[in-house]
Amino acid sequence: MINEGTNVSPRYGEPQLIHADGQPIRFVRNELLGDPPSTHNMGYSYPWFIDWNDDELPDLIFPNETNRIFWYQNIGSRDKPEFGPQQQILVDGYPDSDSIRTRTAQRAVKQNPNGVYPQEPDRPFYWRTGAAFADWNDDGLTDFITASSTDRRATLFVQYRTAAGELKVRKGEELKLTDGRPIDDRLVDRRSHWTESYRPVDWNRDGKIDLVYSLAGAHNGIQDGGSMYLLLNSGTKAAPLFEPPQTLKCFGKPIRITNHGPHPWVGDLDGDGEADLVPCVEWSVYPFYAHAALAMPERPEFEIDRIVD
Numbered sequence: 690m691i692n693e694g695t696n697v698s699p700r701y702g703e704p705q706l707i708h709a710d711g712q713p714i715r716f717v718r719n720e721l722l723g724d725p726p727s728t729h730n731m732g733y734s735y736p737w738f739i740d741w742n743d744d745e746l747p748d749l750i751f752p753n754e755t756n757r758i759f760w761y762q763n764i765g766s767r768d769k770p771e772f773g774p775q776q777q778i779l780v781d782g783y784p785d786s787d788s789i790r791t792r793t794a795q796r797a798v799k800q801n802p803n804g805v806y807p808q809e810p811d812r813p814f815y816w817r818t819g820a821a822f823a824d825w826n827d828d829g830l831t832d833f834i835t836a837s838s839t840d841r842r843a844t845l846f847v848q849y850r851t852a853a854g855e856l857k858v859r860k861g862e863e864l865k866l867t868d869g870r871p872i873d874d875r876l877v878d879r880r881s882h883w884t885e886s887y888r889p890v891d892w893n894r895d896g897k898i899d900l901v902y903s904l905a906g907a908h909n910g911i912q913d914g915g916s917m918y919l920l921l922n923s924g925t926k927a928a929p930l931f932e933p934p935q936t937l938k939c940f941g942k943p944i945r946i947t948n949h950g951p952h953p954w955v956g957d958l959d960g961d962g963e964a965d966l967v968p969c970v971e972w973s974v975y976p977f978y979a980h981a982a983l984a985m986p987e988r989p990e991f992e993i994d995r996i997v998d
Contacts, residue, residue: 696960707749709761709772716753722794723787729754729797729805735819735886735952741831741848742856746770750778752820752886756793756812756838757785780813780846781859806883812838813846813860819886819952823898827927830856834864834887834900836873843872843887843900864900866931867923874904876934877912890955890964897922900931903952903968905945912936915943916951917968937966939978940988946970 694700706713716732733754741748746763749772753759758778765771779785789811796807806816814820820835830848837844837860845861864872874882885904892899905916912918913936924930936943944951944966951968958965963980970976 696958699958707772709749710774714749714751714761714772716751716759718754718797719794721753721755721757721759722790722797724791725794725798727794727797727805733817733884737820737822739822739831741822743830743850748772750820750822752814752818752835754817756806756809756814756816757790758814758820758835778858781857783811783813783860808839810839814838815841817884819888819903821887821889821900823889825889825898825929827925832861834889836885837863840871841873841882841885843902864929864931866920866933868933872900872902872920872931876902877904877915877918877936879904879911880909884949884952886952888953888955892919892964893921894962897924897926898929900929901937901953901955901966902934903950905947905950913938913943914945916945916947917953917966937978937983939982941986944968944978946976 690701690704692699693702716734717730719726719730731754735752737750738747740746741750741760742762746767748763749761751759759775760778761772761775763770764773777785793809797805801807815836815838818836820833822831822833824830825832825845826847832845832847834843834845843864845864846858847861848856848858850856888901889898890901899922900920902918902920915936917937918934919937920931920934922929923932938944947970949971953966953968955964955966957963958967959979965980966978967975
């Protein structure tokens with residue numbers, strides 16, 4: 690949807706399909722993994738528009754409902770992007786093939802403790818999880834944070850360039866809090882474990898990338914009854930280390946708006962230089978939270994009175 694208004698007062702046009710290699714972009718499990726078919730034939734894409742291959746053009750990247758991540762190279766321009774065929778982000782030591790995807794599909798239809806999301810030690814990523822794409826080690830290349838395949842802990846995946854100039858990805862270290870704890874949903878006492886995502890943002894404008902951790906569907910007992918949490922980076926640009934999670938609130942009240950999300954876009958939508966939130970909910974509504982409302986402990990009070998000269 691193209692912004693036909695301004696940064697301060699956005700107004701969006703009708704939705705337009707984005708094509709890649711001449712075809713609409715579509716993600717559903719059975720088309721990605723193949724047979725045997727799953728009854729949970731969902732898409733759940735977490736789209737990104739960011740330069741992945743270091744050519745100064747933003748590409749499209751799609752974490753999705755499966756435990757694979759795909760991307761489309763921008764073969765057009767910044768003003769008029771066009772996208773080539775689907776490519777897969779592969780991690781060193783984790784090859785993929787038709788037979789491996791079939792094995793994943795077979796595991797997903799068998800009885801297992803995680804239902805349609807089997808833990809696979811031979812895959813790098815977990816299912817149905819968004820990723821935080823950013824330069825996390827300050828080397829100029831785009832990396833990402835997402836949940837690892839077996840323990841669902843936030844893990845850094847580092848993009849690097851080989852001696853021959855080829856861009857590749859390796860699995861890095863698990864991310865930690867300042868108190869040494871790994872980053873997973875135990876931090877906020879979540880009881881059910883499905884659908885979560887990570888978003889990068891310099892929340893406090895100190896030049897270091899912080900992390901917004903989004904997870905819903907298990908509000909009973911979860912920290913403050915919320916669904917989005919801020920983890921400030923008190924480490925460095927090259928070696929992030931995060932503070933314990935702060936519940937994101939609107940005028941002092943924890944934000945709880947969905948059981949399937951809220952997977953927010955985080956950025957400056959209203960042009961004031963501060964990070965805002967645009968999360969999503971099941972019924973295709975996108976609430977907007979201005980940074981000021983997120984920062985205020987309560988809603989401002991005011992009185993309307995008559996002024997007499």
